[in-house]
Amino acid sequence: MNTYTDLEDINDLQALIQEGRNQKKAPLAQKNLGQHKTLAMLFFNSSLRTRLSTQKAARNLGMEVMVINFNQDGWQLEFEDGTVMNADKAEHIKEAAAVISQYADLIGLRAFPSLKDREKDYSEILLKSFAKYATVPVINMESATAHPLQALADAITIEEQKNTPNPKVVLTWAPHPKALPQAVPNSFVKMMKLMGADLTITHPHGYDLAPEIVGNVPVFHNQEEALKGADFVYAKNWSSYQDYGQVLSQDENWMVTMEKLGKAKFMHCLPVRRNVVVEDAVLDSTQSLVIEQANNRTWAAQAVLKELLTK
Amino acid sequence: MNTYTDLEDINDLQALIQEGRNQKKAPLAQKNLGQHKTLAMLFFNSSLRTRLSTQKAARNLGMEVMVINFNQDGWQLEFEDGTVMNADKAEHIKEAAAVISQYADLIGLRAFPSLKDREKDYSEILLKSFAKYATVPVINMESATAHPLQALADAITIEEQKNTPNPKVVLTWAPHPKALPQAVPNSFVKMMKLMGADLTITHPHGYDLAPEIVGNVPVFHNQEEALKGADFVYAKNWSSYQDYGQVLSQDENWMVTMEKLGKAKFMHCLPVRRNVVVEDAVLDSTQSLVIEQANNRTWAAQAVLKELLTK
Amino acid sequence: MNTYTDLEDINDLQALIQEGRNQKKAPLAQKNLGQHKTLAMLFFNSSLRTRLSTQKAARNLGMEVMVINFNQDGWQLEFEDGTVMNADKAEHIKEAAAVISQYADLIGLRAFPSLKDREKDYSEILLKSFAKYATVPVINMESATAHPLQALADAITIEEQKNTPNPKVVLTWAPHPKALPQAVPNSFVKMMKLMGADLTITHPHGYDLAPEIVGNVPVFHNQEEALKGADFVYAKNWSSYQDYGQVLSQDENWMVTMEKLGKAKFMHCLPVRRNVVVEDAVLDSTQSLVIEQANNRTWAAQAVLKELLTK
Numbered sequence: 001m002n003t004y005t006d007l008e009d010i011n012d013l014q015a016l017i018q019e020g021r022n023q024k025k026a027p028l029a030q031k032n033l034g035q036h037k038t039l040a041m042l043f044f045n046s047s048l049r050t051r052l053s054t055q056k057a058a059r060n061l062g063m064e065v066m067v068i069n070f071n072q073d074g075w076q077l078e079f080e081d082g083t084v085m086n087a088d089k090a091e092h093i094k095e096a097a098a099v100i101s102q103y104a105d106l107i108g109l110r111a112f113p114s115l116k117d118r119e120k121d122y123s124e125i126l127l128k129s130f131a132k133y134a135t136v137p138v139i140n141m142e143s144a145t146a147h148p149l150q151a152l153a154d155a156i157t158i159e160e161q162k163n164t165p166n167p168k169v170v171l172t173w174a175p176h177p178k179a180l181p182q183a184v185p186n187s188f189v190k191m192m193k194l195m196g197a198d199l200t201i202t203h204p205h206g207y208d209l210a211p212e213i214v215g216n217v218p219v220f221h222n223q224e225e226a227l228k229g230a231d232f233v234y235a236k237n238w239s240s241y242q243d244y245g246q247v248l249s250q251d252e253n254w255m256v257t258m259e260k261l262g263k264a265k266f267m268h269c270l271p272v273r274r275n276v277v278v279e280d281a282v283l284d285s286t287q288s289l290v291i292e293q294a295n296n297r298t299w300a301a302q303a304v305l306k307e308l309l310t311k
Numbered sequence: 312m313n314t315y316t317d318l319e320d321i322n323d324l325q326a327l328i329q330e331g332r333n334q335k336k337a338p339l340a341q342k343n344l345g346q347h348k349t350l351a352m353l354f355f356n357s358s359l360r361t362r363l364s365t366q367k368a369a370r371n372l373g374m375e376v377m378v379i380n381f382n383q384d385g386w387q388l389e390f391e392d393g394t395v396m397n398a399d400k401a402e403h404i405k406e407a408a409a410v411i412s413q414y415a416d417l418i419g420l421r422a423f424p425s426l427k428d429r430e431k432d433y434s435e436i437l438l439k440s441f442a443k444y445a446t447v448p449v450i451n452m453e454s455a456t457a458h459p460l461q462a463l464a465d466a467i468t469i470e471e472q473k474n475t476p477n478p479k480v481v482l483t484w485a486p487h488p489k490a491l492p493q494a495v496p497n498s499f500v501k502m503m504k505l506m507g508a509d510l511t512i513t514h515p516h517g518y519d520l521a522p523e524i525v526g527n528v529p530v531f532h533n534q535e536e537a538l539k540g541a542d543f544v545y546a547k548n549w550s551s552y553q554d555y556g557q558v559l560s561q562d563e564n565w566m567v568t569m570e571k572l573g574k575a576k577f578m579h580c581l582p583v584r585r586n587v588v589v590e591d592a593v594l595d596s597t598q599s600l601v602i603e604q605a606n607n608r609t610w611a612a613q614a615v616l617k618e619l620l621t622k
Numbered sequence: 623m624n625t626y627t628d629l630e631d632i633n634d635l636q637a638l639i640q641e642g643r644n645q646k647k648a649p650l651a652q653k654n655l656g657q658h659k660t661l662a663m664l665f666f667n668s669s670l671r672t673r674l675s676t677q678k679a680a681r682n683l684g685m686e687v688m689v690i691n692f693n694q695d696g697w698q699l700e701f702e703d704g705t706v707m708n709a710d711k712a713e714h715i716k717e718a719a720a721v722i723s724q725y726a727d728l729i730g731l732r733a734f735p736s737l738k739d740r741e742k743d744y745s746e747i748l749l750k751s752f753a754k755y756a757t758v759p760v761i762n763m764e765s766a767t768a769h770p771l772q773a774l775a776d777a778i779t780i781e782e783q784k785n786t787p788n789p790k791v792v793l794t795w796a797p798h799p800k801a802l803p804q805a806v807p808n809s810f811v812k813m814m815k816l817m818g819a820d821l822t823i824t825h826p827h828g829y830d831l832a833p834e835i836v837g838n839v840p841v842f843h844n845q846e847e848a849l850k851g852a853d854f855v856y857a858k859n860w861s862s863y864q865d866y867g868q869v870l871s872q873d874e875n876w877m878v879t880m881e882k883l884g885k886a887k888f889m890h891c892l893p894v895r896r897n898v899v900v901e902d903a904v905l906d907s908t909q910s911l912v913i914e915q916a917n918n919r920t921w922a923a924q925a926v927l928k929e930l931l932t933k
Contacts, residue, residue, distance in 0.1 A: 091893035582713035
């Protein structure tokens with residue numbers, strides 16, 4: 001692996017999942033691997049789990065960490081080529097990426113989508129420009145349309161928790177008061193396909209994910225039908241891809257309940273709105289894996305960092 | 312000590328004060344104690360002394376430190392049970408506390424009161440919820456109604472500076488343009504009672520602290536009378552407890568002056584408004600202990616961290 | 623060197639430049655020099671290069687780093703003596719500087735000018751007050767009127783890149799949509815004079831820098847004339863010193879182009895507005911030194927930190 005901008009960068013998924021599980025068993029086994037190497041973490045948006053778990057992973061490998069909250073500590077960047085920069089953007093990505101590469105051995109990036117311009121969001125201009133102009137590897141800490149560190153943590157969690165070789169996994173849309181990105185469901189679907197999992201997607205009409213991501217995964221608009229016999233239920237809200245960035249439904253009937261869950265394990269990337277996305281009873285039950293997923297964020301990040309350091 | 316949410320958590324105060332003084336003499340004597348352990352410092356409000364002194368203390372013990380400015384880097388938390396989270400709170404304390412516990416061995420918290428709802432502030436919901444749902448020890452870095460790290464630094468300072476076995480300590484209210492919390496005076500009064508100090512409180516009418524905190528400490532509304540024969544004068548503004556959160560007086564006659572101070576030592580937790588709370592001459596004199604108190608914040612924090620690490 | 627508030631603090635410039643070049647060759651050669659010493663970096667304004675390069679330099683020397691974004695994490699400071707602090711300033715510089723000195727062995731400061739009150743900005747009240755009341759050395763990470771770490775990086779860059787013993791260096795004003803400080807050109811001019819460089823300054827009428835800084839350096843209002851035979855062209859916008867803080871011109875004819883540059887090397891401190899200050903072709907050419915200048919920020923900071931640590 002030369003970089004970790006999306007799941008396509010993974011050479012050997014099973015080996016990477018295994019690496020994560022190994023790091024979890026012995027977090028400090030490679031505590032000198034990253035010595036005198038620096039990870040610069042650039043946040044263009046807020047972060048709790050990613051901020052802490054990635055930092056923890058880097059420190060476990062002996063790396064230095066420098067955190068930059070770009071919109072607070074830095075300034076706005078220009079991404080277009082050839083622009084006359086006489087408006088509000090103070091620095092071009094070409095300089096920013098090259099400059100940060102002078103101070104860091106790895107660069108982590110978080111930047112959410114506008115949810116206004118689908119073509120622009122899906123072009124992943126910030127992430128791709130950074131990867132292009134940086135002279136060191138770039139790690140996606142959640143971009144406009146992908147969250148591959150979360151997806152890797154989810155894969156580790158499913159590998160740990162599954163009781164059958166090929167469990168049934170259901171990704172269900174759930175209601176939410178705000179318009180959210182498609183990054184998490186996109187990466188989860190791609191990851192399940194990469195793992196060869198038995199995946200089903202369910203959501204109300206109008207919430208189809210990008211066709212190139214869904215491919216031939218079965219999609220149900222009847223949640224009850226979709227959930228039948230599930231081993232893992234992954235809940236997540238997302239805004240519409242077709243009617244881009246719009247909240248088309250807040251239908252409470254899509255909230256995940258104990259009754260719907262049955263004997264399945266419950267997954268969510270967090271933060272989660274209680275009694276909107278999922279009822280208290282689910283999160284407070286032993287079937288909820290959400291805290292373990294959060295825990296596995298560290299080991300997913302540590303596996304990725306290790307790969308990039310040993311490259 | 313399993314946690315340090317308030318002074319009641321202290322098992323043996325004299326031992327803890329002594330530990331602080333020992334750390335001060337040999338700051339690096341236990342520099343490997345916290346190796347590969349992480350302190351997560353969560354700030355819901357601004358901080359200078361606490362931020363730096365606690366971080367310094369943790370590093371002196373070899374700990375890793377991760378700082379989160381929650382309202383900037385994170386998001387708003389829900390504390391109530393059973394709420395339908397369809398408004399502005401993005402994450403429930405149950406998840407946040409459990410998740411951060413995955414990445415940290417100790418969690419420090421700072422969150423000021425609303426000063427609008429006394430019952431809610433004095434219920435210490437954020438601090439208590441974190442302590443309840445976190446699976447690692449929690450340290451109070453100033454909560455709605457208590458500042459036990461400051462009180463410990465104050466106790467260390469008095470122990471260092473006293474010339475008689477049982478000096479007379481006077482806590483005096485002082486004017487301030489803004490409504491301030493009761494956290495510092497609350498913890499100072501409790502600490503002086505724990506130490507068995509000869510404490511006197513003085514403030515204008517309407518500024519009585521919570522009765523369960525004051526107990527039978529003598530209270531004077533005549534500042535001059537109260538200050539007579541004082542060895543230590545601790546000045547601090549606070550807003551009204553009865554008329555909750557209100558500024559009832561800005562009477563300049565309550566400002567501490569050299570004339571009032573006499574031969575006493577002057578204490579204040581900082582930040583301090585010069586020529587409002589206390590006149591320049593006092594702060595610029597050798598009788599002022601405010602910088603030494605700030606210095607002792609490091610050793611207080613280091614004593615607490617050491618206790619929690621060796622538990 | 624006891625402090626690094628401005629270029630006058632340098633004892634031996636050639637030795638300091640050489641130290642920077644040595645650090646660049648062997649960044650970790652003195653990795654234990656700063657062990658258990660702490661650098662507190664205080665930002666009253668945003669920063670990217672200074673934030674990362676100074677932190678990197680400190681870590682290369684084994685120092686601990688604590689970063690404070692003062693206006694976000696802290697509060698507003700009072701600088702005047704004798705003020706009755708009953709308005710919006712919560713803490714006096716006397717306390718703040720003395721307190722931070724309890725937690726840090728070196729203090730770095732960044733604070734931009736108001737660009738409204740020339741006398742006040744050029745009095746450097748924040749920087750000088752900190753240096754006065756701090757009990758540890760202070761490092762200027764860009765103050766109201768000076769940026770000596772940038773100037774040292776520039777000097778290292780010129781020393782590395784020059785092909786003749788005494789190259790011709792031209793500082794040219796360039797257009798910009800916003801009013802910018804004079805800190806960078808001020809320090810660059812002073813540094814070139816200290817180095818004994820063959821310096822020429824060019825800018826439109828009304829943009830003269832402070833006369834005590836310019837001294838007898840030749841000034842041209844005809845950019846073409848000034849640039850003739852240049853080995854190094856240093857472009858930078860600044861607002862007017864006479865008509866203080868005003869943008870008197872946005873004349874596009876002053877933008878640096880490949881045609882104007884000729885065979886000279888191009889320098890800029892970054893961030894730079896492309897196609898406003900300088901055209902794309904220059905920045906994307908091999909004649910541009912801007913990324914190397916940014917790289918040299920680390921070695922300049924490391925040389926200064928080393929001097930202050932070994933003092």
